[in-house]
Amino acid sequence: xxxxxxxxxxxxxxxxxxxxxxxxxxxxxxxxxxxxxxxxxxxxxxxxxxxxxxxxxxxxxxxxxxxxxxxxxxxxxxxxxxxxxxxxxxxxxxxxxxxxxxxxxxxxxxxxxxxxxxxxxxxxxxxxxxxxxxxxxxxxxxxxxxxxx
Amino acid sequence: xxxxxxxxxxxxxxxxxxxxxxxxxxxxxxxxxxxxxxxxxxxxxxxxxxxxxxxxxxxxxxxxxxxxxxxxxxxxxxxxxxxxxxxxxxxxxxxxxxxxxxxxxxxxxxxxxxxxxxxxxxxxxxxxxxxxxxxxxxxxxxxxxxxxx
DNA sequence: GTTCCTGCAAAGGTTTTGCACCATA
DNA sequence: TATGGTGCAAAACCTTTGCAGGAAC
Numbered sequence: 001x002x003x004x005x006x007x008x009x010x011x012x013x014x015x016x017x018x019x020x021x022x023x024x025x026x027x028x029x030x031x032x033x034x035x036x037x038x039x040x041x042x043x044x045x046x047x048x049x050x051x052x053x054x055x056x057x058x059x060x061x062x063x064x065x066x067x068x069x070x071x072x073x074x075x076x077x078x079x080x081x082x083x084x085x086x087x088x089x090x091x092x093x094x095x096x097x098x099x100x101x102x103x104x105x106x107x108x109x110x111x112x113x114x115x116x117x118x119x120x121x122x123x124x125x126x127x128x129x130x131x132x133x134x135x136x137x138x139x140x141x142x143x144x145x146x147x148x149x
Numbered sequence: 150x151x152x153x154x155x156x157x158x159x160x161x162x163x164x165x166x167x168x169x170x171x172x173x174x175x176x177x178x179x180x181x182x183x184x185x186x187x188x189x190x191x192x193x194x195x196x197x198x199x200x201x202x203x204x205x206x207x208x209x210x211x212x213x214x215x216x217x218x219x220x221x222x223x224x225x226x227x228x229x230x231x232x233x234x235x236x237x238x239x240x241x242x243x244x245x246x247x248x249x250x251x252x253x254x255x256x257x258x259x260x261x262x263x264x265x266x267x268x269x270x271x272x273x274x275x276x277x278x279x280x281x282x283x284x285x286x287x288x289x290x291x292x293x294x295x296x297x298x
Numbered sequence: 299g300t301t302c303c304t305g306c307a308a309a310g311g312t313t314t315t316g317c318a319c320c321a322t323a
Numbered sequence: 324t325a326t327g328g329t330g331c332a333a334a335a336c337c338t339t340t341g342c343a344g345g346a347a348c
Contacts, residue, residue, distance in 0.1 A: 023322050025328045045312075059330040064313060066328095080229035084338075085312060101279050110279060120269035121286070130250050130259060130290035137270075137286050141279035172347050174303045194337075208305040213338065233313075234337060 009090050010036035013075045020073060027062035028069070035070075041079055041089035041100075041109070081138065083107060099137040105146030112139075158239050159185035162224045169222060176211035177218070184219075190228055190238035190249075190258070230287060232256060248286040254295030261288075 013032050018024070034051050035042070042050075048063050067088055070076040079087040081102050091097070099117075101110040117137070125132035162181050167173070183200050184191070191199075197212050216237055219225040228236040230251050240246075247262040266286070274281035 021327095023327055025321075027329055043312090060312095061314075061331080062329055078231060080231050082227065082229050082235075086231075086233075101277055101281065103279065104282065110277075112273065112277065114269070114273040114276070117266075117269045117273045120263070120266045121288075124261065124263040124266045125288055125290075127263070128250055128259075128261065128288065128290065130252065130288075130292050131296060132250065132288050132290040133253065134289045135287065136289070138284065139270075139274060139277065139279075139281050140283045140285070141274075141277065141281040143279050147280055172302055174346075176304060192337090209337095210306080210339075211304055214303085 005092065006036040006039040006090065009039075009075070009092060012093055013070060013073075016073050016075060017069065022069065027058045028066040030056045030058050031063055031066035032070070035076070035088065035090060039090060041087040043085045043087050045085065047088075079136065081107075081109065099139070101139040101141050103143035103146055104140050105142055108143055108145075110143075154241065155185040155188040155239065158188075158224070158241060161242055162219060162222075165222050165224060166218065171218065176207045177215045179205045179207050180212055180215035181219070184225070184237070184239060188239060190236040192232075192234045192236055194234065196237075228285065230256075230258065248288070250288040250290050252292035252295055253289050254291055257292055257294075259292075 010032050013036075014024075014029075017028070022028075030051050031047065034047050034054075034056075038047075038050065044060075044063050044067060047067075048058065048060060051058050051063075067076065071078055071088070075091055077089045077091050077097070079089060079100065081087060081100065096113075098111045098113040101112055103109070121135050121137070125135070159181050162185075163173075163178075166177070171177075179200050180196065183196050183203075183205075187196075187199065193209075193212050193216060196216075197207065197209060200207050200212075216225065220227060220237070224240055226238045226240050226246070228238060228249065230236060230249065245262075247260045248266075250259040250261055252258070270284050270286070274284070
């Protein structure tokens with residue numbers, strides 16, 4: 001559905017993990033495919049459910065271990081949107097990234113990108129005494145559906 | 150330690166809660182004092198530990214219930230810094246707010262404020278189709294101590 | 299006296315860990 | 324064959340909920 005972009009991510013993920021000395025394995029393969037098949041952000045539980053529904057059920061621990069390895073390799077970004085669980089999002093090779101508007105009413109999210117905002121963040125990071133690696137921005141909002149009541 | 154500012158917050162909190170029809174109570178009082186005494190952001194667990202150390206032990210449920218009421222009243226801001234638990238921070242009457250730089254190594258945080266960044270966020274929010282209420286920004290970094298060690 | 303607040307205990311949920319077994323290189 | 328990946332189960336963790344008793348209004 002999300003085309004070659006996500007597929008490219010999958011190939012890169014497998015390559016990068018091999019380069020880091022990780023062996024191949026069925027569970028991790030399923031996790032990578034599951035993430036690539038759904039180029040949005042999902043939780044560990046959602047991912048496990050989806051794999052189970054496809055008949056590629058994977059142990060809970062393996063899901064978390066795979067996510068952890070992918071995150072350490074810089075292939076996943078972790079989001080905390082205030083729902084009490086973490087969401088994982090693909091990091092693409094082109095470095096493009098975006099942020100999220102979250103509806104405080106229903107929890108739906110809307111990705112957005114803003115160059116001026118990125119520049120402002122970069123400038124703020126440069127002024128900091130600590131070595132800034134990255135950033136997360138969450139806009140809290142009311143979506144049109146919730147606003148309508 | 151944090152002077153009259155936090156004390157003023159405590160008084161305002163009690164006043165606001167009364168105005169909202171809440172009754173006074175020992176546990177909630179202790180939570181308000183505990184928050185005001187430590188004008189940074191803390192987790193529910195840290196707050197409970199601190200109160201227990203002061204001999205003002207409060208049931209776990211009461212801590213969470215008090216935090217929830219204070220949040221609904223707009224007296225607390227909730228932060229998710231990626232540690233798996235929530236941090237609560239005082240919202241002062243002057244509306245001043247700041248964001249956080251988090252050390253991914255040790256978890257220490259550094260508050261910062263940047264007017265240009267606030268303007269950029271405001272502009273991005275104005276362009277959004279959803280009605281934006283607020284925002285959270287987290288800069289991930291390596292603190293000097295972790296960079297050295 | 300009614301209503302809300304409180305504490306304890308138990309449940310809920312997500313994430314991590316221990317361990318034996320199996321697949322990979 | 325040695326090492327790391329996998330699954331199951333259990334644990335750890337934060338947070339919420341149910342309920343009986345007590346305090347505030």
